[in-house]
Each structure stands twice: as structure tokens, then as C-alpha cells.
Amino acid sequence: xxxxxxxxxxxxxxxxxxxxxxxxxxxxxxxxxxxxxxxxxxxxxxxxxxxxxxxxxxxxxxxxxxxxxxxxxxxxxxxxxxxxxxxxxxxxxxxxxxxxxxxxxxxxxxxxxxxxxxxxxxxxxxxxxxxxxxxxxxxxxxxxxxxxxxxxxxxxxxxxxxxxxxxxxxxxxxxxxxxxxxxxxxxxxxxxxxxxxxxxxxxxxxxxxxxxxxxxxxxxxxxxxxxxxxxxxxxxxxxxxxxxxxxxxxxxxxxxxxxxxxxxxxxxxxxxxxxxxxxxxxxxxxxxxxxxxxxxxxxxxxxxxxxxxxxxxxxxxxxxxxxxxxxx
Amino acid sequence: xxxxxxxxxxxxxxxxxxxxxxxxxxxxxxxxxxxxxxxxxxxxxxxxxxxxxxxxxxxxxxxxxxxxxxxxxxxxxxxxxxxxxxxxxxxxxxxxxxxxxxxxxxxxxxxxxxxxxxxxxxxxxxxxxxxxxxxxxxxxxxxxxxxxxxxxxxxxxxxxxxxxxxxxxxxxxxxxxxxxxxxxxxxxxxxxxxxxxxxxxxxxxxxxxxxxxxxxxxxxxxxxxxxxxxxxxxxxxxxxxxxxxxxxxxxxxxxxxxxxxxxxxxxxxxxxxxxxxxxxxxxxxxxxxxxxxxxxxxxxxxxxxxxxxxxxxxxxxxxxxxxxxxxxxxxxxxxxxxxx
Numbered sequence: 001x002x003x004x005x006x007x008x009x010x011x012x013x014x015x016x017x018x019x020x021x022x023x024x025x026x027x028x029x030x031x032x033x034x035x036x037x038x039x040x041x042x043x044x045x046x047x048x049x050x051x052x053x054x055x056x057x058x059x060x061x062x063x064x065x066x067x068x069x070x071x072x073x074x075x076x077x078x079x080x081x082x083x084x085x086x087x088x089x090x091x092x093x094x095x096x097x098x099x100x101x102x103x104x105x106x107x108x109x110x111x112x113x114x115x116x117x118x119x120x121x122x123x124x125x126x127x128x129x130x131x132x133x134x135x136x137x138x139x140x141x142x143x144x145x146x147x148x149x150x151x152x153x154x155x156x157x158x159x160x161x162x163x164x165x166x167x168x169x170x171x172x173x174x175x176x177x178x179x180x181x182x183x184x185x186x187x188x189x190x191x192x193x194x195x196x197x198x199x200x201x202x203x204x205x206x207x208x209x210x211x212x213x214x215x216x217x218x219x220x221x222x223x224x225x226x227x228x229x230x231x232x233x234x235x236x237x238x239x240x241x242x243x244x245x246x247x248x249x250x251x252x253x254x255x256x257x258x259x260x261x262x263x264x265x266x267x268x269x270x271x272x273x274x275x276x277x278x279x280x281x282x283x284x285x286x287x288x289x290x291x292x293x294x295x296x297x298x299x300x301x302x303x304x305x306x307x308x309x310x311x312x313x314x315x316x317x318x319x320x321x322x323x324x325x326x327x328x
Numbered sequence: 329x330x331x332x333x334x335x336x337x338x339x340x341x342x343x344x345x346x347x348x349x350x351x352x353x354x355x356x357x358x359x360x361x362x363x364x365x366x367x368x369x370x371x372x373x374x375x376x377x378x379x380x381x382x383x384x385x386x387x388x389x390x391x392x393x394x395x396x397x398x399x400x401x402x403x404x405x406x407x408x409x410x411x412x413x414x415x416x417x418x419x420x421x422x423x424x425x426x427x428x429x430x431x432x433x434x435x436x437x438x439x440x441x442x443x444x445x446x447x448x449x450x451x452x453x454x455x456x457x458x459x460x461x462x463x464x465x466x467x468x469x470x471x472x473x474x475x476x477x478x479x480x481x482x483x484x485x486x487x488x489x490x491x492x493x494x495x496x497x498x499x500x501x502x503x504x505x506x507x508x509x510x511x512x513x514x515x516x517x518x519x520x521x522x523x524x525x526x527x528x529x530x531x532x533x534x535x536x537x538x539x540x541x542x543x544x545x546x547x548x549x550x551x552x553x554x555x556x557x558x559x560x561x562x563x564x565x566x567x568x569x570x571x572x573x574x575x576x577x578x579x580x581x582x583x584x585x586x587x588x589x590x591x592x593x594x595x596x597x598x599x600x601x602x603x604x605x606x607x608x609x610x611x612x613x614x615x616x617x618x619x620x621x622x623x624x625x626x627x628x629x630x631x632x633x634x635x636x637x638x639x640x641x642x643x644x645x646x647x648x649x650x651x652x653x654x655x656x657x658x659x660x661x662x663x664x665x666x667x668x
Binding site: 037039040042044045048052154155156158168240243244245246248250252253255256292293296297299301302 | 391392393394395396397398399400401403404405407408410411412413423424425426428429432437449492493494523525
């Protein structure tokens with residue numbers, strides 16, 4: 001079976017550079033902005049920026065697994081909110097015999113499991129029922145979003161301090177989310193670059209028909225990518241709800257998707273599947289988060305941010321398409 | 329590679345253009361960050377304009393940010409204010425809970441923070457809230473309307489349009505309504521409580537359904553004048569939109585005091601509204617931020633008592649009604665654009 005999939009290649013800096021389009025852009029952005037807003041490199045801003053990157057990276061990483069397999073997951077905003085709310089329900093009705101710590105562990109577990117379950121359901125629909133990923137995830141966005149609204153009746157749930165410490169605690173001066181996200185990045189890199197699952201994922205994304213003929217478990221691979229994405233959405237749900245001390249059906253707005261897909265695409269993940277690396281996604285997340293941070297520091301209005309990000313993602317997609325047609 | 333350059337040029341050109349559009353700060357001027365959740369309704373626009381005018385009057389630089397209903401984005405904007413070293417922050421938050429991390433972020437950075445018009449949930453952060461006395465003002469408004477009902481000697485079927493219950497203001501207004509109704513049970517029976525989540529669509533659907541289920545509703549309070557267009561539309565469809573004096577007139581009251589409420593008062597469709605004093609709230613917010621920056625101790629809540637405006641006192645109090653000023657300004661603008 002191993003002979004049917006591409007072998008693991010040694011690290012190719014030129015190839016990595018072409019996938020991580022964001023790296024030169026990041027340097028140029030900072031260089032351009034520094035004279036206008038020197039505070040971009042202040043310690044306070046760098047910490048805010050690092051946390052924004054961590055949040056975006058988790059989401060973009062999950063999205064990238066799905067995109068590499070040739071799919072897309074538009075349900076992330078609804079899943080993030082649903083995970084936050086599912087956890088909040090655990091905090092709202094804690095077991096009186098247990099301490100606050102066990103309630104936090106339970107809440108965290110429920111949040112992550114909610115993401116995994118929704119991801120698995122989407123994966124089954126896309127892989128085994130052969131439904132189009134766009135429609136499946138769009139329908140999931142509506143069903144999960146509506147279900148969360150129904151479950152909460154539009155109420156917001158304030159979360160306990162024991163839980164929000166996940167976002168705000170600084171052991172040895174380092175924010176916990178950065179440690180968690182670093183671990184996620186290492187695991188994701190290992191999974192994509194050094195495991196059979198990773199090689200199958202690229203093979204399925206490049207050409208599912210050929211992969212099927214070669215005897216690869218295409219359905220299982222595609223479904224697994226959605227499970228990974230669901231887990232990442234669950235983790236983002238933990239971070240977002242801890243950050244805002246709140247869980248609700250409107251925890252994040254749908255335009256978080258724009259940031260997430262932009263980060264993946266700018267980081268070199270192909271919308272047509274089969275291509276993408278963790279380093280690229282990280283660079284993409286840094287770039288998109290930096291643009292948002294820069295525009296906030298410039299004091300520009302929200303719609304300027306949207307226009308800028310929309311323009312950048314459009315150009316990145318155009319570049320992606322142009323690159324593919326050149327190779328063809 | 330050619331594509332690379334195109335992308336670079338667009339991004340950098342855009343940033344340079346954006347940066348060029350920003351004013352260079354004057355070192356001797358105080359700087360206040362003003363973060364609004366939305367400018368979706370007339371009330372927030374009027375508040376924003378009043379704050380800008382007050383800051384200009386006091387020669388204070390204003391950094392602005394609109395979050396477009398996204399609490400995450402608003403927290404990012406507050407952090408950007410802090411990174412830019414503002415002397416104080418005035419924030420109009422999305423709800424009572426999501427403002428807590430903003431308060432704590434400002435506290436950690438030692439920046440005074442004033443919460444405009446929405447009371448935060450109980451927390452251990454340091455902030456000052458400038459807010460209308462929603463409970464008392466609603467109670468007074470609904471009591472005025474109930475007195476009209478009692479005066480007409482007719483038992484009425486009542487309906488309330490409730491706001492987003494994640495917003496403390498909506499809860500206080502609902503409670504103010506219930507408290508007033510409790511004192512007038514001889515003339516009022518509440519038959520419909522319509523949740524709107526501060527959404528015109530939900531308000532229209534909810535009121536339409538309520539009027540179908542209870543066609544005899546003839547006493548309505550809306551928790552915000554911002555919902556009046558939906559309410560009027562549903563009343564017109566049910567043939568229940570008539571001026572005062574008409575026997576089919578539905579007793580109608582609101583809260584905020586916006587331009588449409590003023591127009592409806594003048595035309596005789598609206599009986600009363602609880603007016604929030606935008607100008608007082610804005611000057612009190614700026615004053616609170618400056619006093620906190622000087623290290624003065626001030627109460628955690630500064631209350632705007634507001635006032636009830638109705639058919640009986642419209643002429644004498646319209647000058648204090650912000651909606652009347654907005655209406656007059658819009659009318660002048662329209663007259664100017666029509667030309668001689």
C-alpha cells in the first residue's frame with residue numbers, strides 16, 4: 001500500500017517559499033507600517049497579535065486539512081459558537097459533589113467533542129454520501145447555527161474564571177493558548193509530513209479517482225479531515241469563549257471564515273486540494289492577523305478592513321489559479 | 329513571480345494610502361478612544377455625533393472604532409487603543425458580558441474606561457457606566473400611558489416588544505413595564521410579550537403574529553423607538569394605526585426619543601416615549617474619563633434620569649429631545665437640497 005502513495009520528500013526551501021507567499025508580504029507590511037505606527041512592535045501589541053495569530057492559525061489549520069483533501073468547511077463559525085455553548089451548559093449545571101476543576105475539564109471535553117461530532121457528521125456526508133462539501137458545510141452552518149440559537153434562546157452565558165484562565169493565564173509569562181497552538185502545529189506538521197494519513201490526504205486531494213484506483217481508503221481519509229477540522233473548531237470555541245468570558249450563539253461572526261480561508265490560501269493551501277503545509281498556513285495566519293492588527297492601529301473603520309482582506313484573498317485565489325494553469 | 333509583485337503592490341499601496349489618511353497626533357492633546365458596537369440605529373449615530381462634538385469642544389483627539397456587532401472585533405479595537413496609548417476609553421458594548429474582558433484589558437494597562445449606555449454584568453474590574461435609568465424611565469412612560477387608559481375608562485389588552493435579554497437595558501425596560509402594569513391591573517391585561525432581540529425583522533414577525541392571535545390588543549409599549557417602523561407596519565396591516573382621538577387609536581409608547589418618535593408624536597400616532605438625554609450621557613462620559621485619568625474617584629454608575637415626553641408636554645420639552653433635533657436637522661437638509 002505504501003508504494004502507491006508519494007514518498008515523503010526532504011524539506012525543499014524553494015518549494016516551501018513558493019507555498020508560503022505570505023513571508024515576504026509580512027516583512028513588507030511591517031516595514032511599511034513601522035514609520036506610521038511604531039507601537040506595532042510594542043510588547044503589548046505583540047502579545048495581542050500573537051494571540052490573534054494563534055486563534056486564526058487553529059481555525060486555518062483545521063480548514064487546511066479539509067482543503068488539502070479537496071473539500072471546504074464553511075460551518076466553522078457556527079461550530080465554534082455551538083462548542084462554546086455546549087461547554088457553557090456544563091458550567092451552568094455543575095455536579096455539586098465535584099470541584100470547579102472537574103467542571104472545567106468536563107466543559108472542555110464537551111466543547112472539543114462537539115466539534116469532533118459535527119466534523120464527523122460532515123465527513124460522513126461528504127465522503128460516504130458523496131454530497132458536495134460546499135452544500136454540506138453551508139447546510140451545517142445553518143443547522144448548527146439555528147440549533148444553537150434554539151438551545152440558548154438568544155441568551156448569553158457568562159463563563160467561570162476557572163475556565164477563562166485558559167486564555168488569560170500566563171505561566172512563566174507565556175500565554176497558555178500559544179503553548180497549546182504550538183503543540184497543535186507540531187502535531188499537524190508531523191501528521192501531514194510524516195504519516196501515512198498525511199500522504200493519503202495529499203494523494204486524495206490531488207486526484208481522488210486515481211487514489212481510489214490505487215486502493216487508498218479515500219472515504220475514510222476525507223472523513224478524517226473533517227474530524228480534524230471539527231476538533232480545531234472546538235479548540236477555537238474554547239479560546240473564543242474564554243477570551244470573551246461568554247458563550248452564545250453569536251460568539252463569532254461569519255466573516256471569521258474570510259480570515260481563515262484567506263490565511264490558508266495565502267499560506268499556499270490550494271483550493272483545488274492536494275497542496276499545503278503547516279509552515280505556510282502559519283505564515284498566512286500571521287499575515288492576515290497582521291493586516292487586521294495594522295488596520296486597527298491605523299484607526300480605520302471596519303469596512304476598510306473588509307475591503308482590504310477581501311482584495312487580498314481575491315488576489316491570492318487568482319494567483320493560485322494562475323499558478324495551476326501554468327503548471328498544466 | 330509577477331503575480332507576487334502585483335499582490336505586494338496592492339497591499340502596500342493600500343496601507344500607505346490608509347496611513348496617509350490618518351492624522352498625525354499632536355503630542356500636547358489628550359486622546360480618547362471611542363469604540364461603538366454599531367451605528368445601526370439613529371440613537372447610536374446621535375450618540376456618536378454628540379461624543380465627537382463634545383470631544384472637539386474640549387480639544388481632545390478622538391480615535392474611533394466601530395465593531396459592527398462583533399464583540400471579538402471590539403476587544404481587538406480596545407487593545408489597539410491601549411497599544412496606541414490613549415488617555416481614556418469610552419465604549420458602547422454589544423452586551424453586558426463581553427465588555428468584561430475589555431474592562432479588564434483597560435485596567436491591566438491602567439487606562440480609564442467608561443461604559444456608555446449599557447451596564448456591564450457584575451465583575452471585579454474598575455469602570456464607570458453612564459446609563460439611563462431604564463427601569464424608572466420605562467415605568468414612568470408606561471404609567472403615563474396606563475393613566476390615559478384609566479382616564480378613558482376602558483380595560484385594555486397590552487403588548488410589549490422586548491429587546492435582547494443579553495442587554496441589561498432590555499431587561500430593565502421589561503421590568504419597568506411589568507412594574508407599571510402591576511400597578512394598573514384594573515385597566516391592563518398583558519396578552520403578548522414579543523421577543524425581538526433588537527431585530528426589526530423579528531419585531532415585525534412577532535407583532536404580526538401577536539395581532540393575529542389577539543386582534544383586540546390596544547395598548548403597546550416598544551422597548552426601543554428603533555422598532556417603531558416594524559410596529560407601525562404591522563399595525564397598518566391590521567388596520568390599527570390611527571391618530572389619537574380616533575376611537576380605533578391604539579395607545580402607543582416607546583423608549584429612546586428618536587426622530588421617528590418625535591414625528592409620530594407631532595402627527596398624533598404616538599402617545600409618549602421615554603427620552604434618553606444623549607447630550608447629558610455623552611458629556612458625562614467624557615467628564616468621567618477625564619476625571620478618572622486625573623485619578624479622581626467617581627461613582628461606578630452615573631445615571632441619566634431622562635424624561636417622559638408626551639402629547640401634553642411636547643411643545644415645552646421638544647428642545648431637550650435629541651430626536652427632535654435630528655428631525656429638525658434632517659428637515660433643514662431636505663429643504664436645502666430641494667432648493668428655492
